[in-house]
Amino acid sequence: MVYIIKVSDIESALSELSTLSHNNKRAKIMAGATDIFLLIKNKIIDADVLVDISDITELKSIKIENDMIKLGSLVTFSEILESDIIKKYAPALYKAAENMGSPQIRNRATIGGNVCHGSPSADGAIALIALEAKAIIKSPKSQKTIDINDIFLYSKQNRLKHDEILTEFIFPACYTNTYTEFKKIGKRNALSIAVVSAAVKVGVENGIIKKIVIAVGAVAPQPLRLKDLEIGIIGKKLTDDVINKISLRAKYFISPITDIRASADYRREITGIILKDCLNSIKKNYSWSFRDKNGNGEYNTQNQ
């Protein structure tokens, strides 16, 4: 049996975690509980105490400040879908939320929990990697900002210490000229854990790729940024040829396994295809129109 301690602010949460750690009690943080409660029920993980932080309202905000989106770690996937800020300026995350779980799950599951659980197929995590998110981690004595990729260890472990809480994600808002896409292949339309997923962010100016960030899900022991695949793409034009090359090279940078959902071979092939789909979608959006942040510009119907 596990004890449950409810806290209503960050200081109390940190204080509880500290005290429990001090007293050699194994404590875990619980937010929406959709992942952790099952792990506890099925005795996959052990804990003495669950610290229920779901009532901490200060971690539930979504703001945009100085062109940076600040996303509280306790924002639920449903709340992400109610956010105009996310819909307009972080479309990949919005799309990931649309494709995650079910209404019942989305009403409880938090973006922070999704990242901290760190499943290789975590939809929110994949989108946030592509959005180049950083995470703010608070502990009783300090606060630090780390790259989201540094949170994950393999096999659903994370690097957070016993007395640390992830409070917020920060990432650049995607204005025009920056395109994002998220795609997921699963075995059904809802409540579907990704067989393969991908999120891509591309910054394009005058047809030239200024920035590219690629994240893939369910093809490695943790949510994965494919930095090696991004190399050499900056400065190239967003053409079918470049997209094909990225798609063909993807399989060399992933390490999929065979499990109950799909074979490693299938995942290896599909990763390239799903990336191609993402990039083609971005290329199509780019071709329809481009305008700079001030709203000036013209419609460009040419692809090259």
Next chain:
Amino acid sequence: MVMENITLKINNQQYKVRTEPDKPLLRVLRELGFKGVKEGCGTGECGACSIIFDKKIVCSCLIPVKSAEGHDIITIEGINNNGKLHPIQEAFIEAGAVQCGFCSPGFILSAYVLLEKNPNPTDQELKEAVSGNLCRCTGYTKIVEAIRIAAEKMQKAKKVGDN
């Protein structure tokens, strides 16, 4: 095993229970007599245990009872009007959308939450609203029809009420 005193607000009434704090809310609700809340999969994937929690549809199998303290719970038993069936319940019967009935409470509550917020949903919105509920009997067609019929009933009732 340690027992705690926990107070729950269910269907607008207070209930005091003494139980393990990490017991799933689903079990506690059934022990309190709310047998309309069904245990299907126990892992949040079938929606049979759906309840309305602070006006949102959730799976009660995924909520430890201690965490439910201080929140507003509505079960299927809570939507009728002094014994008169809710229009959604009526519609499910009229449309033939109930076979074994095991999934029905979950579907009806998902539809309830949808129609409260969105009285005239598109087909897409309707299907998404119940995408967390599984049915092994009906093939879903009559369930979707039932929710459509319910939406119309509720719109009509509202017009009559407004006049």
